[in-house]
Amino acid sequence: MSSEKYIVGFSRELDFRPIEFLDLIPTRSCCLCNVVPKVTFILGCSHSLCELCYQNVLSGDRRCPLDEVDVDEDDTSKLSFKLKYLERQNVRCFNSKNGCDVVGTLEQVQLHFLDECTYHAVTCNRCKGSVLRRNIARHCATSCRKESVGESADESPPCGSVRGFEKTSCELITSVQEKLSSVETQINIHVEKIERILSSVLENQERIAADVGNTGNKVNEQARGQAEIGESLRCVAEVLGHVEVRTKNYSVGSGCTGDSVATNIEGVSENVQQVAETMIGMQQQTSAILNISKEIQEKLSPLLLRTGETTQFIYGDAATNERMPITRSTSETAGRLNVMYSALPSHHTEAFFHVRDFAKFKEGEAEEEWLYPIRVSRDIVLCGYSMKVEVIVDDKGYYGNERVASLYFKLCRSSTDSQLQWPFTIPFTCRFVHPTDSTKDILCNTVRPSGIMRMDSRCRKYSRPTSAANPKVLCKPTAVVTKLEKEGFISQDSLCVGIKLHQEMPF
Template identity: 25%
Template structure:
């Protein structure tokens, strides 16, 4: 089954729904889908290579010490594989279409209620007419027969075919109808993907154009330096030999800098390292000039002054590259310290929060935190998020609708406990997920999922008064 569609087979959530296809209204997060067989299992296993497997696919690929990914062959140690149990109540709250949608039923309801609806309430079950083999609604078959097979036909019987197994024909027609609908949906998805790809391509072309302009500017500056250096060499024959030696060194640096500029056009992953290297080469030129001449060497001093005047323009041009878009990670990990102090403050004041620094996740600039909240005689942990204005906001989807998967990782066993944040189900302050303008949005606490601190302590997650935590945006 294609992961881009909205029809998925569940496994491990309900005995009434397991191994049956459901057509969801909204897409399922990719982190919940087995990359091998395409089902949506309750228990998933995340490998180091980034692929997700269901329990049967994982056990068929794993030994006692390692797991070989069936998709790319990369090896993950069993201690590095992260298992997750997605709460069934969250998944089964997602909206799905009735199984009889193809027959005309327009009911949309939570997945947990579709079986009861189809069994007791749905009026769009079909059968095949015993006379003409046409597909009609079960409730209309008698009226259809009385009309001499002229009325209330959903699908006419194909000409020249002998009536055989009516159930098989019904299923075939229903399948063809659903297949056609899926194809139409796929076409729409492909059109949307084409638009997004075009936008990204335009952005890459713009970046390459900026890099090309910078390269030309630097080359022009170096050409000016070279020309004026030659003019000054002609004015003093006594220094020609020394200045020619310097000129050769300068040309070598130009070649090295040109090579570094070539690296800038290969992609943004090494962009920052290349900027540092170019800056280092320019500083090295200045050191050579300092060693070469003295204050009494008039021509060399003039050349040094000219170079220092040009250096400011070089650095300005290099700095312009630092505005390139940030990298595009989807996972961040940090160590939460002073666990006991945060819990004690919550017991005294009712609440305390540990916030991360501002980070980019899927190009959204955000901070994420863990709130310690007193409830009764215990302290419960909640996931919090705050959106900030970022450099790539013009190219992102708003409001923010990404699912958040916050994981507590045991420092020794690598076992996990998870908190989930679903912006689509958060109705208390929806403005907090709109695009931030001129600063930061109001911080949000996801109150529908929490974890008792007693469970954290009982299982040993707070070793050395610290918590190892990870946030993943799906």
């Protein structure tokens, strides 16, 4: 959003010159005097002040002049603004009020203003009106017909209406851009989810295809083995049949009527019958196995067809994918996932956040908007309330000679806030989690919001969020980084922190 500010301490030529920034971050300027200093102080209520205004507040009643929230030096963070970041800011030409619409970086606009801009205004000696320098000769030649910068017929409509319209337009455009950015972020999140789902589907497809191939091979091998066994049994039956016939012929031909021959014939007949029954049973088992294999192939065919469509969808172009049924199915599934996500159970009371690449994080430079390195969790939903946990490592020397890791808690705005009880009164505890021994966990003091609200009814940290997030809460005590490393809290270059909500207890 465009805003007119005054930079201080950066340039002798530009200091205290009104400059209209297009997209300056609000915390870079003082909320009271509108200057953009080298250092701003971020109060616990999220308002930013320059050093002069901050010192005046501390020497006065120590309340924020904008919302009368108490100013606590422990909750105040210091934000530095380097010259290289200022030079990247987009600003309007200093003659924008005279009609110039040039936009560029601070250095580009300064060069344009000095060498190229044709919208410099001067004062007419006769009518004392403000006229563009390039039009002053024609203005004087036409008897000073009030052809000032704001009233020139061939330049622009009245300046006030144009600037008002332009300001409104910029605000609307900025609002739309913020909404588009939010939508783009949500789309990227869903795309990542879909990519993970599709990757899992592909892995399952490969696994299923391998299992189907192995199962089919095993079934075919077993069927071939059963067929070979059946053929062998038929040969055995034929041989035994011949033996039986020959035995009978031998008995008849030789006239033997002894019990031994009869017994042998009877035994052979029983063996033949048993072999025949075994063969029939094995043939039935083979048929059953073949039927089961057929059913498996029938059930797997649609799945293989779907996975084939999925593969075509992943590697196909956008025009082709739009005509595929899987596109509609994926969109419907994504919609259902969104509905399911908002309906997840809200009775959970504990969550964890892993700070990965901890070695790089603790030694890294501070983010552009923060004084120290910071990691922020995604939205955590406990008992229906949306919240975030922040881990900050302060600069060496801030607390003695050791780096210190601090945990912060803050409530976030969500779509279910209207269904919850406010202010937030559930006690909570943050802690540094030991990966193998829970008895070594470093517990912060339990925070009881209800007690804090009784002592300070104007505290906004636990009220229903009206912006993206409430002011954050420091959970004490903090932990020395070297202690965390020596006692084994860092596992696989990752630090785990947790937050737990407790049943409401009397303060």
